[in-house]
Amino acid sequence: MSSVERQRDFFDICGRCKIDCCKDARPPISLRREEIIKQYLRTNGIEIRDPFVHGEYVFPREDNEGYCIFFDRKTRRCIIQPVKPETCVAGPITFDVNFEECRIEWYLKMEKICPLAGIIYVNKAEFDKHFETARREILQLLRDLPLNELKIILKREEPDTFKIGDEPIPWDILKFSK
Numbered sequence: 001m002s003s004v005e006r007q008r009d010f011f012d013i014c015g016r017c018k019i020d021c022c023k024d025a026r027p028p029i030s031l032r033r034e035e036i037i038k039q040y041l042r043t044n045g046i047e048i049r050d051p052f053v054h055g056e057y058v059f060p061r062e063d064n065e066g067y068c069i070f071f072d073r074k075t076r077r078c079i080i081q082p083v084k085p086e087t088c089v090a091g092p093i094t095f096d097v098n099f100e101e102c103r104i105e106w107y108l109k110m111e112k113i114c115p116l117a118g119i120i121y122v123n124k125a126e127f128d129k130h131f132e133t134a135r136r137e138i139l140q141l142l143r144d145l146p147l148n149e150l151k152i153i154l155k156r157e158e159p160d161t162f163k164i165g166d167e168p169i170p171w172d173i174l175k176f177s178k
């Protein structure tokens with residue numbers, strides 16, 4: 001699948017939204033994703049100095065107001081849309097890992113913090129399609145992230161979400177539970 005086909009562009013909904021989900025977002029960046037984004041920046045002649053913060057886990061640098069360095073304040077668009085981080089593609093679906101039971105738990109943001117969530121929640125076809133996309137992206141992230149970074153990321157509180165399902169961790173990423 002090409003990067004262009006990773007997700008439907010929801011800008012018709014997100015472009016009108018006044019909730020700043022690209023502020024204090026800190027989406028996790030695997031080494032694989034970091035290389036993909038750097039390549040995209042090079043190919044498109046986009047120059048950003050030190051685009052990533054390498055701390056307890058890797059995430060995009062923020063401006064002095066906390067907006068992701070890839071967020072264009074004028075257009076309200078992500079400038080790396082085709083290659084953006086997995087959690088940005090998956091949103092408003094998010095996840096947790098139950099290590100004891102080796103299960104991935106899926107959550108949806110409440111409509112009050114994400115109008116898109118409200119729209120897809122009441123449209124089964126739209127919801128199923130987006131869930132498939134979100135699931136694929138998050139499972140790839142779980143394959144790519146070091147376990148210590150994943151555990152740090154999972155400590156971040158995600159209020160105003162509700163559980164929509166859970167499933168066993170696929171065998172090829174079960175190593176996370178060891």
Ligand code: SF4
Binds near residue numbers: 060072078084
């Ligand atoms: S990578 Fe793009 S979608 Fe994700 S937080 Fe940054 S600007 Fe927003």
